[in-house]
Amino acid sequence: MIVATFNINGVRARLPALLDWLGDRKPDVALFQELKSADDSFPRGPIEDLGYRVEIHGQKGFNGVAILSRLPLEDVTTGLPGDPDDVQARWIEAVVSGPKRAVRVCGLYLPNGNPAPGPKFDYKLDWMARLEDRARALLAFEEPFLMAGDYNVIPQPEDCWDPAVWADDALFRLETRTAFRRIVNLGFTDALSTCHSEPGNYTFWDYQGGRWRRNHGARIDHLLLSPQAADLLIDCHVDKYVRNGPKPSDHVPVWIELNA
């Protein structure tokens, strides 16, 4: 089973690039973030024509997450528990029935949090505390599950080209990295850093300032695996090539192969 995560930065602007990539990689499950689309504006048809079931948690203009699957899906839910007043579309989960094992997949778009400090950074840290609560609850099932998406977290200095540039940024501040580490330390395996421990496996390059050309990137898209899912992990890959295509997202897809 191939499970991919991809911050697409606008599903309508990205549709041709998405269809090309889906046709090339043929993931069994794809978790999309930053749809920037309401549910009824999502270009469902061309994706369904490729054989995918599409589950959307959209929001007009901003945010938005989706699960695409060529395998059966059950128990689809949307919205991160813990704050009934939170209207931002950043969380979707479902159980995928693989040929060998069922795997719960959670797609997430963690708040950016800039500028920090400030109310947006407070919202980010509050959201991460709720994520920790949800992660702990799901780990208690002791079953294969994963949480993947744009975490907007640079876990370690070697996960960006120049930590000095990011020192005061919400993606790299100590509070952010500490909150991320607390979640990982519940028992998760970071698939990309585990399979490829060498530095420089970036997943995001800002559009500005020639950062792709200079490889001034950051690793902020992560797949965290429960112990039972980590036991099924075969490998993890970054599809950097899509950044060279026409009208690319500022993120590239990251995907794992699971024996499930």
Added chain:
DNA sequence: ATGGTTGATCCTCAA
């Protein structure tokens, strides 16, 4: 050099 890029949108904001 207080710079520059992209997407969605109410003409600025979020990233």
